[in-house]
Each structure stands twice: as structure tokens, then as C-alpha cells.
Amino acid sequence: MSPRFTDALREASEPDWTASVEHRFVREIAAGSVAPAVMATYLVQDHRFVDSFLALLGAAVASADTFEARLRLARFAGTIAGEENTYFLRAFEALGVDVERRIDEPDKAPTTGFQSLMREAAATRSYPSALAVLVVAEWLYLEWARRCPEPLPPDFVQAEWITLHDNPDFRDVVAFLRAELDRTGPAEAERVSDFFRRAVRLERAFFDAAYEA
Numbered sequence: 001m002s003p004r005f006t007d008a009l010r011e012a013s014e015p016d017w018t019a020s021v022e023h024r025f026v027r028e029i030a031a032g033s034v035a036p037a038v039m040a041t042y043l044v045q046d047h048r049f050v051d052s053f054l055a056l057l058g059a060a061v062a063s064a065d066t067f068e069a070r071l072r073l074a075r076f077a078g079t080i081a082g083e084e085n086t087y088f089l090r091a092f093e094a095l096g097v098d099v100e101r102r103i104d105e106p107d108k109a110p111t112t113g114f115q116s117l118m119r120e121a122a123a124t125r126s127y128p129s130a131l132a133v134l135v136v137a138e139w140l141y142l143e144w145a146r147r148c149p150e151p152l153p154p155d156f157v158q159a160e161w162i163t164l165h166d167n168p169d170f171r172d173v174v175a176f177l178r179a180e181l182d183r184t185g186p187a188e189a190e191r192v193s194d195f196f197r198r199a200v201r202l203e204r205a206f207f208d209a210a211y212e213a
């Protein structure tokens with residue numbers, strides 16, 4: 001039997017996939033030992049990600065080829081606009097990151113790169129291209145979060161960043177997105193592979209950037 005389309009994409013994205021899910025940031029967050037300054041830098045940059053991510057999800061809602069998929073994607077967009085946003089605000093408060101810093105700190109290169117990639121994928125108006133970037137952003141995050149053993153760190157900033165990406169609803173979302181990409185991706189395999197690979201490279205660079213001053 002041939003492998004699932006999304007498994008083949010992941011395979012082709014090595015070594016960046018494994019370097020991401022086994023990144024220093026992942027090892028540290030599992031142990032609850034990410035330095036507060038690193039966590040602050042990471043979250044300030046990641047908060048900027050949410051805006052383009054929602055735009056990309058909107059593009060997937062618009063380009064989906066079934067009513068069922070449109071409903072699920074739209075529900076997921078609602079979740080992101082709600083829960084994750086309060087997490088960021090509570091985390092910034094706990095880390096002492098004020099509004100000025102959140103606004104003034106310049107985008108790092110991987111943040112800019114991700115924003116352009118998400119906008120580029122949205123602009124294709126192609127459902128599988130939007131899915132390719134969404135699948136990486138979700139599946140890769142589930143894969144690292146799954147590797148964090150119990151017990152969770154006592155610090156809620158680190159613990160909730162893990163549980164946000166490893167919980168039953170999130171697993172369902174990843175399973176759904178992967179199934180959609182398995183179903184629709186092969187028709188546009190070349191473009192989809194290119195988006196997938198570039199997204200994985202940026203995920204790795206995004207983790208690296210949290211450790212750069």
C-alpha cells in the first residue's frame with residue numbers, strides 16, 4: 001500500500017520536521033525550563049502569527065469544496081479567535097510583557113517569512129495549497145506537544161502552551177485537516193509539496209529565532 005499523501009509530504013520535509021519536533025524549545029518546555037526571556041520572545045512573535053493564520057483559515061473556508069469542510073474550518077476559526085487569544089494575554093501579563101513591547105518589537109525573519117507564506121497560500125485561492133500550510137502549522141505542533149511527557153510543568157504559561165496543542169479537539173482538527181489534504185492534495189501535488197516544505201523549514205527557523213537575542 002502506498003503511504004498517505006501527508007506522510008509522504010512529511011517524509012520529504014526532513015530533516016527539518018524532526019529538527020522541529022525535537023527542538024531545544026520542545027525539550028525545555030516539556031521540562032518547564034524555558035527561560036522567561038525566551039518564552040516572551042517566542043510568544044511576542046507567535047502572537048503576530050495569529051492574524052495571518054486566521055486570514056489563511058478564512059481562505060480555506062472560502063475555497064473548500066464541501067459544505068461539511070467549510071463548517072468544520074469555520075468552527076475552528078471561531079476557536080482560535082476565542083481561546084488562544086486569551087492565553088496570549090494571560091501569558092503576556094505573567095511574563096511582564098507590556099503592550100508597547102508587543103507592538104514595537106520588530107518581526108523576526110521567520111515571522112515575516114511565515115506571514116508571507118500564509119498570504120501567498122491564501123492568494124492562490126486553491127484549497128489544497130491553503131491546507132498544506134495549515135496542516136504543517138497544526139500537525140507539527142501536535143507532534144511536538146504529544147512528545148511532552150506528564151506531568152505538565154507547574155508554570156501555566158508553559159503547561160497551557162503544551163495542552164493547547166495536545167488535546168482531543170486539537171487531535172480531531174489535525175486528523176480532519178490531514179484527511180482533507182490526503183483527499184485533495186494529489187491533484188496539485190507539486191505546488192502543495194512546495195508549500196508544505198517551505199512551511200516546515202519556517203517552523204524550524206521560528207523555534208531557532210526564540211534563542212536569538
Ligand SMILES: Cc1ncc(C[n+]2csc(CCO)c2C)c(N)n1
Pocket residue numbers: 046049050053080084136137138141164165203206
Ligand atoms: C510558529 C507556529 N507554528 C504553528 C503554530 C500552531 N498554531 C498556529 S495557529 C494555531 C491554531 C490554534 O491553536 C496553531 C495550533 C504556532 N502557534 N506557531
